[in-house]
């Protein structure tokens with residue numbers, strides 16, 4: 169049987185006209201779904217991702233239940249780090265914890281290269297299962313960006329202020345740039361392997377880079393991001409950049425060779441457009457609003473859709489990941505509302 173793939177998300181990512189606004193949600197797989205929570209009682213995140221059939225099922229669940237226009241591979245930004253020599257453990261209530269943090273140039277030099285076919289074959293196998301057999305929407309592959317990965321690698325876990333990360337960046341620039349280079353090489357190799365396996369778009373999560381000011385972003389981060397995206401551009405799949413609390417960097421991202429600027433909830437889309445963001449925009453409902461009564465969700469969503477649809481090239485998403493306490497019915501109802509409301513406006 170031939171499958172028809174819903175291309176709306178890819179069209180919007182490329183800035184083309186669509187007949188409805190496509191939607192997907194960061195952290196749509198898992199968390200809020202009872203089926204996933206049941207699996208999670210038996211297996212950890214790493215255990216799920218090592219089983220391609222199960223991981224593909226978890227990735228597919230939200231597509232089937234919510235009718236979103238794209239799937240995002242179930243795994244974590246930490247997934248490639250053990251193969252580089254980092255001892256990563258995901259601890260309930262805390263997040264990723266690393267017991268051998270990076271403290272010196274010598275530690276950076278010890279990091280090993282990623283060989284996707286050997287180190288993360290299970291990721292590639294899951295992508296193949298999903299894209300060659302199962303999905304009727306595009307699959308988004310992803311990676312953490314060097315700054316955000318480095319923040320976990322240097323702090324040893326989640327952090328509020330990234331003080332150790334910044335201190336390392338300012339006091340050990342040689343080690344910092346060596347680390348950015350190694351992580352940059354990893355991101356390029358890892359993402360290319362995901363595309364080769366079948367991922368149709370890529371999101372780079374620089375979730376915590378908003379902690380830096382514009383000047384430091386330009387000096388310490390932008391060169392590696394330019395190198396990463398220039399190399400990924402060769403693959404001809406849409407590239408999405410995303411970070412939290414990073415509105416002040418949105419114009420910097422607009423200059424990178426990417427296709428889509430992902431916004432959190434802080435910067436209204438019409439303001440982003442007025443600032444000169446001309447690429448496709450993705451976002452940006454505050455995920456906390458999903459806990460409000462439906463009337464509030466609908467009103468806020470309408471306002472965001474009206475701003476997004478003012479120009480071709482718009483993808484609806486939350487400003488960050490779905491909270492575990494959000495009801496699956498809400499996510500389903502929201503996707504359906506976005507489809508209907510945008511189709512009625514765009515057909516005029």
Ligand SMILES: O=C(O)CCc1c2[nH]c(c1CC(=O)O)Cc1[nH]c(c(CC(=O)O)c1CCC(=O)O)Cc1[nH]c(c(CC(=O)O)c1CCC(=O)O)Cc1[nH]c(c(CCC(=O)O)c1CC(=O)O)C2
Nearest residue numbers: 194195196197198199213240242243244245263326373375
């Ligand atoms: O606050 C922190 O720094 C730790 C956050 C944390 C990470 N992995 C983690 C946790 C603990 C947790 O989510 O409960 C650990 C983590 N990652 C993930 C899960 C699954 C789940 O939430 O139920 C979990 C929880 C697993 C567990 O509790 O055992 C899966 C994950 N991480 C990620 C993605 C990609 C996506 O967002 O769609 C996805 C999979 C796709 C999906 O669920 O639909 C990406 C990720 N992981 C991580 C980050 C950094 C920033 C952030 O989390 O907001 C980011 C990027 C981002 O969301 O901005 C780090």
